[in-house]
Amino acid sequence: MPMPVTAGADGEDLGRHAVMATGITKVYGDGDAAVRALHDVDIAFESGRFSAIMGPSGSGKSTLMHCLAGLDAVSSGRVWLGDTELTGLDDHDLTVMRRERIGFIFQSFNLLPALTGRQNIELPVELAGRKVHREWFDELVASLGIEDRLAHRPAEMSGGQQQRVAIARALVTRPDVVFADEPTGNLDSRAGSQVLDFLRRSAREFGQTIVMVTHDPLAAAYAERVVMLADGERAGDIEGPTPERIMSMLDEMQGAEL
Numbered sequence: 001m002p003m004p005v006t007a008g009a010d011g012e013d014l015g016r017h018a019v020m021a022t023g024i025t026k027v028y029g030d031g032d033a034a035v036r037a038l039h040d041v042d043i044a045f046e047s048g049r050f051s052a053i054m055g056p057s058g059s060g061k062s063t064l065m066h067c068l069a070g071l072d073a074v075s076s077g078r079v080w081l082g083d084t085e086l087t088g089l090d091d092h093d094l095t096v097m098r099r100e101r102i103g104f105i106f107q108s109f110n111l112l113p114a115l116t117g118r119q120n121i122e123l124p125v126e127l128a129g130r131k132v133h134r135e136w137f138d139e140l141v142a143s144l145g146i147e148d149r150l151a152h153r154p155a156e157m158s159g160g161q162q163q164r165v166a167i168a169r170a171l172v173t174r175p176d177v178v179f180a181d182e183p184t185g186n187l188d189s190r191a192g193s194q195v196l197d198f199l200r201r202s203a204r205e206f207g208q209t210i211v212m213v214t215h216d217p218l219a220a221a222y223a224e225r226v227v228m229l230a231d232g233e234r235a236g237d238i239e240g241p242t243p244e245r246i247m248s249m250l251d252e253m254q255g256a257e258l
């Protein structure tokens with residue numbers, strides 16, 4: 001669904017971008033204990049693409065994702081979801097925005113143990129007071145191959161199956177963007193590649209915008225674009241990444257630090 005085109009910061013076209021941030025800085029703590037996790041980051045993620053945020057441990061990946069998703073407040077700078085500015089919204093409006101327009105996929109799946117697969121997937125739609133779109137639900141469940149898990153509780157599923165249920169839960173509301181935080185971190189390589197394959201397909205076939213945080217070059221190479229962070233700053237961008245290109249950029253960054 002095309003988003004309205006609105007002039008944003010510096011006249012940038014917000015319509016093409018599902019998520020955009022300008023000049024974001026995040027400092028944790030204060031005084032001698034202050035840690036600057038992000039420094040003056042400008043970034044935009046195009047609608048309908050699968051992008052990855054990569055970088056060494058401590059480079060600010062999770063902080064950036066949390067700031068873009070309105071889970072954490074920036075110290076300065078501005079963040080937009082489509083044409084809505086998140087920075088400046090009060091807690092209530094942010095909560096509604098996250099619930100209705102953002103999907104989340106976590107490393108640890110975060111399914112509710114007492115609910116079946118179907119109930120877990122339908123929960124966000126019900127929380128938003130809406131009706132489940134049956135055709136979309138069926139299409140999602142079929143393309144994720146979890147039809148036979150819908151009546152089971154998470155404890156009766158493998159890790160890969162739990163993550164595929166969690167992906168259906170993230171996509172069922174057709175959110176403007178899905179943020180995935182190390183979605184394959186708890187999976188073996190076969191289950192992990194099924195998850196990554198689906199994320200790539202969901203951008204190509206359904207036009208779903210996906211932003212994934214990972215420290216794994218093999219996982220990041222499934223994305224259409226990789227944004228590299230180092231020490232809380234942008235350190236490079238790769239279009240059409242391969243594991244080799246990602247690893248050589250990481251090597252160059254480490255070489256620059258020595």
Ligand SMILES: Nc1ncnc2c1ncn2[C@@H]1O[C@H](COP(=O)(O)OP(=O)(O)OP(=O)(O)O)[C@@H](O)[C@H]1O
Binds near residue numbers: 057
């Ligand atoms: N709540 C917090 N309080 C204080 N410092 C924090 C907090 N969260 C993160 N940091 C610091 O901010 C910096 C960036 O952390 P962040 O978790 O965003 O990095 P990351 O790239 O996601 O790392 P990893 O790959 O290890 O998860 C680090 O120096 C970290 O110690």
